[in-house]
Amino acid sequence: MEISNKRVEEIINFIKGLNLDLKYQKEFTKRKNILYINESLTHSSANSEINYENLEFLGDAVLRLIASDFIKNKYPYMQVGERSELRSHLVSDQWLEDVGKKIEIEKVLIIGKKALRDKSAKATIQAEATEALIGALYESLTTLEPIKDWLVPFWDEKSKEVLADPHRKNYKSALQEFTQSKGLSIPTYKTIEIDKKHDNPKRFFCTVFIKNQSIAEGSGKSMKQAEKNAASKALKYFENNLIDQ
Incomplete structure (x- = not known):
């Protein structure tokens, strides 16, 4: 060459x-x-x-x-x-x-x-x-x-x-482990594409649900990133709140 x-x-x-x-x-x-x-x-x-x-x-x-x-x-x-x-x-x-x-x-x-x-x-x-x-x-x-x-x-x-992160950045796994330990349903994620531009850091928008209740939302340049960010916010929610079981 x-x-x-x-x-x-x-x-x-x-x-x-x-x-x-x-x-x-x-x-x-x-x-x-x-x-x-x-x-x-x-x-x-x-x-x-x-x-x-x-x-x-x-x-x-x-x-x-x-x-x-x-x-x-x-x-x-x-x-x-x-x-x-x-x-x-x-x-x-x-x-x-x-x-x-x-x-x-x-x-x-x-x-x-x-x-x-x-x-x-x-x-x-x-x-x-x-x-x-x-x-x-x-x-x-x-x-x-x-x-x-x-x-x-x-x-x-x-x-x-x-x-330094107690969840080791594995927010979706940590959220599922938490909900199972509390006898709650497995988290479900609804993700939509809100922009076709690939370089948009908020291209995808995700909502995470527990027992059909919306818990947190997150955005990201990919579906994976949006879901990860939503799971991270859900964990923070549970640190300060209780969900009706």
Whole structure:
């Protein structure tokens, strides 16, 4: 695959911006590693043969392994179930999207015109490319340590946020467990699309019901997010109120 000198310089500067351990920086002057990084930053809409899909698959495995190692060392007394729950947040699409935004991966992505116009795909592409980048870093360096060291600050921030939440961000599960413990009916959700614009953070509107009684409402850019926000508000409602049984 041929890439221009300008693109090579762009990739080298991007890698420098990740603040990987300096002793590994020289690896990204090698052509084969430049090509790995370029591949991880190329969407299938721009190149149907050489794109980030294979590296994304590798990145998923690398990410789960080093996230598990991070949790084991950071929280040695945490139970296995709790570790698994925390890891789900540390490797989630939302977390990958957030990391992608922080490293400004969008600026170096190669995306076809059609996909570029699809605003609804923007978040997904950023998350997938970030995961592919992790795969490309491993393919280039063949060691996990520098990748883990790079990701630890992001994980420190996210794990503190998750662990500070008594419901561990799993609001729908927490709400169902609560209602069942109180002998109430399982929560039901009614979600409607109120805007066709994919980039609207309030595109979907959800109402959560218990025993046919409206308890709380929430909005989100996806049905899943709207339901999660409604469940979160329902839990807060129950902290201060009692529902007739």
